[in-house]
Amino acid sequence: MSLSSERLAATAAGFLAAAVLAVLYAPVVIGALFSVIEVTRNGINWGGFSLAWYGKLWQNQSILDAVRTTLIVSACSVSLAIVLSIALALYVEWEGAIGRRLIELVVYLPFLLPPIVTGLSLLIFFANLGISRGVATIVIGHSVFVLAVLYRLVLTRLQSLPATLFEASADLGATRWQTLRHVLWPQLRSAVATGAILAFTLSFDETLISVFLAGDATTLPLRLWAMMRVGFTPEINALVTLVLLFSIALAIIVSLRMKPEGEMEE
Amino acid sequence: MGLSLKAVEKSYGAQRVLQPVDLEAADGEFLTILGPSGSGKTTILRLVGGFTRPTGGHIRFGGTDLTDVPSHKRPFNTVFQDYALFPHMSVADNVGYGLMVRGMAKAAIRDKVVRTLEVVGLGGLLDRYPSQLSGGQKQRVALARAIVCEPKLILLDEPLAALDAEMRRHMQFFLKDLQRRIATAFLFVTHDQEEAITMSDRIVVMDKGRIEQVGAPGDIYYAPKTPFVARFFGDNNLIEGNVRDGRVETAVANFALPAGSRAEPRPVLVAVRPEKISIGGADGGRTAIACKVEETTFTGALTQLKARPLAAPQTTLLVKMTSDPGRPLPERGAETTLSFAPDTVAIVEVGS
Numbered sequence: 125m126s127l128s129s130e131r132l133a134a135t136a137a138g139f140l141a142a143a144v145l146a147v148l149y150a151p152v153v154i155g156a157l158f159s160v161i162e163v164t165r166n167g168i169n170w171g172g173f174s175l176a177w178y179g180k181l182w183q184n185q186s187i188l189d190a191v192r193t194t195l196i197v198s199a200c201s202v203s204l205a206i207v208l209s210i211a212l213a214l215y216v217e218w219e220g221a222i223g224r225r226l227i228e229l230v231v232y233l234p235f236l237l238p239p240i241v242t243g244l245s246l247l248i249f250f251a252n253l254g255i256s257r258g259v260a261t262i263v264i265g266h267s268v269f270v271l272a273v274l275y276r277l278v279l280t281r282l283q284s285l286p287a288t289l290f291e292a293s294a295d296l297g298a299t300r301w302q303t304l305r306h307v308l309w310p311q312l313r314s315a316v317a318t319g320a321i322l323a324f325t326l327s328f329d330e331t332l333i334s335v336f337l338a339g340d341a342t343t344l345p346l347r348l349w350a351m352m353r354v355g356f357t358p359e360i361n362a363l364v365t366l367v368l369l370f371s372i373a374l375a376i377i378v379s380l381r382m383k384p385e386g387e388m389e390e
Numbered sequence: 391m392g393l394s395l396k397a398v399e400k401s402y403g404a405q406r407v408l409q410p411v412d413l414e415a416a417d418g419e420f421l422t423i424l425g426p427s428g429s430g431k432t433t434i435l436r437l438v439g440g441f442t443r444p445t446g447g448h449i450r451f452g453g454t455d456l457t458d459v460p461s462h463k464r465p466f467n468t469v470f471q472d473y474a475l476f477p478h479m480s481v482a483d484n485v486g487y488g489l490m491v492r493g494m495a496k497a498a499i500r501d502k503v504v505r506t507l508e509v510v511g512l513g514g515l516l517d518r519y520p521s522q523l524s525g526g527q528k529q530r531v532a533l534a535r536a537i538v539c540e541p542k543l544i545l546l547d548e549p550l551a552a553l554d555a556e557m558r559r560h561m562q563f564f565l566k567d568l569q570r571r572i573a574t575a576f577l578f579v580t581h582d583q584e585e586a587i588t589m590s591d592r593i594v595v596m597d598k599g600r601i602e603q604v605g606a607p608g609d610i611y612y613a614p615k616t617p618f619v620a621r622f623f624g625d626n627n628l629i630e631g632n633v634r635d636g637r638v639e640t641a642v643a644n645f646a647l648p649a650g651s652r653a654e655p656r657p658v659l660v661a662v663r664p665e666k667i668s669i670g671g672a673d674g675g676r677t678a679i680a681c682k683v684e685e686t687t688f689t690g691a692l693t694q695l696k697a698r699p700l701a702a703p704q705t706t707l708l709v710k711m712t713s714d715p716g717r718p719l720p721e722r723g724a725e726t727t728l729s730f731a732p733d734t735v736a737i738v739e740v741g742s
């Protein structure tokens with residue numbers, strides 16, 4: 125009795141999950157489908173598999189430039205945020221630290237405030253300093269924005285590590301740098317990797333802050349935004365599919381990397 | 391000349407957790423810091439290891455002042471209470487860490503690590519990770535990691551506290567034997583008096599951030615200098631009394647002052663070890679006490695007897711004697727005579 129009702133519940137849950145997944149992923153699947161299938165005036169030509177749109181995409185210089193800018197911005201802002209988050213977390217955890225509260229406020233605020241406020245403040249800041257806007261200012265804007273995510277993850281990991289680990293390292297003759305490299309970094313690595321992926325995703329599709337700070341530079345979201353006025357072409361489907369495959373690949377890499385080494389506490 | 395602490399003290403804010411302390415440890419000595427929780431044992435160890443800085447005084451080793459020398463430059467290694475093994479490194483890498491950061495060649499490190507792991511009896515476990523080891527094995531890895539660097543002094547903070555009773559006894563013997571073999575000084579922290587007595591060359595008894603007494607286990611056991619030490623070492627019979635005219639007067643008995651004690655009249659505490667009291671016999675200068683028996687307990691090799699002196703029924707005397715099935719023990723409630731030799735008694739100074 126209880127077994128069959130359990131099975132019923134499990135089946136129902138399974139259907140529900142499948143339905144949710146279907147609704148969530150239908151647009152994605154349709155987009156991916158349209159990127160490889162010919163759509164003509166007479167309707168959809170189901171038989172006509174072609175990578176033509178990918179070829180078109182490859183020739184669309186403005187989109188390719190936007191993608192390149194976005195990747196550069198994401199990579200730079202994430203790298204900057206990684207270094208900053210580790211430095212800040214180490215400082216905040218140090219027993220002699222002053223102004224902990226203030227630092228945390230400064231780190232979290234840009235993430236919590238509406239992006240308009242963050243973007244506008246940075247715009248005014250750069251304008252006052254006479255810094256011309258471009259890729260560099262977007263990178264700074266995104267670093268400030270994604271720092272909170274990395275900082276939180278790094279700090280949580282750091283706080284979970286016993287202080288004796290670092291004392292033991294020093295006790296065995298390691299300098300601060302050696303301790304950082306051989307003990308601290310291996311312990312933080314998985315948290316940093318997770319944070320970096322999250323931050324990368326945030327930075328990749330960040331639009332509002334970019335609008336304020338872009339100047340002449342164009343990131344992918346800005347480019348898509350601009351294209352909305354003139355209408356999309358199916359090469360956008362090709363682009364979205366590629367981005368999706370890229371994200372899935374990233375997720376798989378992270379989950380594979382994190383298991384064997386990273387999580388071996390105790 | 392080994393380790394020397396001169397007027398070393400430590401305060402956190404306004405709270406002074408370690409009063410100015412003088413302490414010396416000779417080369418190759420097994421020195422134990424013993425005291426109840428919160429007495430400042432770990433504080434001393436951390437000061438010597440360089441993990442915290444003293445708020446006063448000087449720490450020297452072999453004549454060199456180490457007070458301002460950072461931890462990684464001190465010729466000591468520590469076995470932490472939680473072992474503090476690096477979870478992402480294999481046993482071999484953990485043990486070789488101290489050699490690696492000194493820039494020793496890989497092959498030489500491997501050699502030395504293998505030999506050291508043999509010494510601590512973990513020959514085959516080179517490629518295991520700390521999460522795959524038992525408590526006792528982690529303990530030995532931590533030990534190997536410390537001794538492989540050939541330090542002048544090894545600091546151990548309650549290294550056996552997390553082990554079960556049997557493993558603990560085994561490790562006590564093992565540690566003591568290891569310490570003799572590598573001829574290195576150990577500064578060992580424990581709150582277990584039995585552990586301190588069985589392992590140490592000398593014991594430092596601490597209470598409330600102060601050193602109460604330093605001495606060989608026998609001295610501390612039989613000749614406690616302060617009431618705290620007399621109480622801390624288990625089951626001493628402590629009786630308040632006075633020294634007067636070369637005699638000790640207590641409510642329980644009066645007897646001749648033990649040889650070597652100051653004759654100056656003053657209040658004192660008399661400590662009589664339970665195994666120094668026996669049933670019957672006031673012969674040969676022994677001091678006799680007429681008592682009423684409270685209870686007798688057979689505990690195996692020893693039999694315990696509790697009795698109240700007729701002259702001072704508010705006091706309880708504890709007696710421990712080797713069990714003897716052939717000898718009848720006095721019944722509960724019976725009157726019996728207990729006796730001790732006056733020169734086996736410790737006169738403990740009170741006051742000051």
Ligand SMILES: Nc1ncnc2c1ncn2[C@@H]1O[C@H](COP(=O)(O)OP(=O)(O)OP(=O)(O)O)[C@@H](O)[C@H]1O
Nearest residue numbers: 402407408425426427428429430431432433434581
């Ligand atoms: N970082 C600190 N800040 C404030 N007080 C501290 C700090 N570290 C230790 N103390 C205090 O110093 C005193 C001595 O602590 P210590 O750790 O040396 O005791 P212990 O003898 O090792 O005790 P246990 O047997 O419980 O380990 C305690 O009262 C403790 O509360």
Ligand SMILES: [Mg+2]
Nearest residue numbers: 431432433547
């Ligand atoms: Mg302690």
